Amino acid sequence: SQQGEEDPQALSIQEGENATMNCSYKTSINNLQWYRQNSGRGLVHLILIRSNEREKHSGRLRVTLDTSKKSSSLLITASRAADTASYFCATASGNQFYFGTGTSLTVIP
Amino acid sequence: DAGITQSPRHKVTETGTPVTLRCHQTENHRYMYWYRQDPGHGLRLIHYSYGVKDTDKGEVSDGYSVSRSKTEDFLLTLESATSSQTSVYFCAISGGDGKSPFWDEQFFGPGTRLTVL
Numbered sequence: 001s002q003q004g005e006e007d008p009q010a011l012s013i014q015e016g017e018n019a020t021m022n023c024s025y026k027t028s029i030n031n032l033q034w035y036r037q038n039s040g041r042g043l044v045h046l047i048l049i050r051s052n053e054r055e056k057h058s059g060r061l062r063v064t065l066d067t068s069k070k071s072s073s074l075l076i077t078a079s080r081a082a083d084t085a086s087y088f089c090a091t092a093s094g095n096q097f098y099f100g101t102g103t104s105l106t107v108i109p
Numbered sequence: 110d111a112g113i114t115q116s117p118r119h120k121v122t123e124t125g126t127p128v129t130l131r132c133h134q135t136e137n138h139r140y141m142y143w144y145r146q147d148p149g150h151g152l153r154l155i156h157y158s159y160g161v162k163d164t165d166k167g168e169v170s171d172g173y174s175v176s177r178s179k180t181e182d183f184l185l186t187l188e189s190a191t192s193s194q195t196s197v198y199f200c201a202i203s204g205g206d207g208k209s210p211f212w213d214e215q216f217f218g219p220g221t222r223l224t225v226l
Binding site for chain 1: 150
């Protein structure tokens with residue numbers, strides 16, 4: 001069973017544009033996290049938002065969380081070619097931790 | 110990847126053979142995790158550890174066992190490898206400040222690509 005699902009599965013934008021990806025999950029959570037994975041590498045933690053928070057910022061990243069809709073969004077502003085990667089949401093729920101299947105972002109220079 | 114190493118980085122083995130993957134950390138983090146990553150499934154948790162000798166099952170634990178005899182090492186064993194266990198395996202750690210709860214920010218190793226023929 002999969003807790004988190006990202007949408008869209010793939011996204012292609014021009015450098016300088018904003019990129020938005022969404023994550024939906026099924027059960028109540030303790031926190032929701034976003035990770036980035038460059039091709040062939042391990043995952044890198046981007047941001048964590050707790051269940052009692054609604055919005056969080058980190059540099060060019062903005063994350064929102066709507067627990068009533070069981071959804072989160074990740075906004076990357078002023079995208080760069082170096083942002084090309086796969087992005088995963090992950091949810092902590094009870095004694096388990098689930099990753100979604102990811103959004104593949106391509107930023108065209 | 111700093112502070113987390115996985116060995117081997119690549120391995121090809123045959124069905125039915127035992128395989129052990131090692132995760133070693135130099136960060137003194139309390140919690141350690143093993144995941145597998147497969148196309149279309151994202152990352153799935155296999156087992157995790159919340160302290161030395163304290164481990165528990167994740168979402169896809171069947172066919173895998175783990176051991177943690179000291180803080181820095183977390184071993185993943187496939188007792189009898191099957192082709193369905195062909196995957197990329199990632200180790201992760203968290204809880205370095207001694208105060209963070211479980212399931213907080215995780216730091217990932219570089220991965221081990223395992224092929225079972």
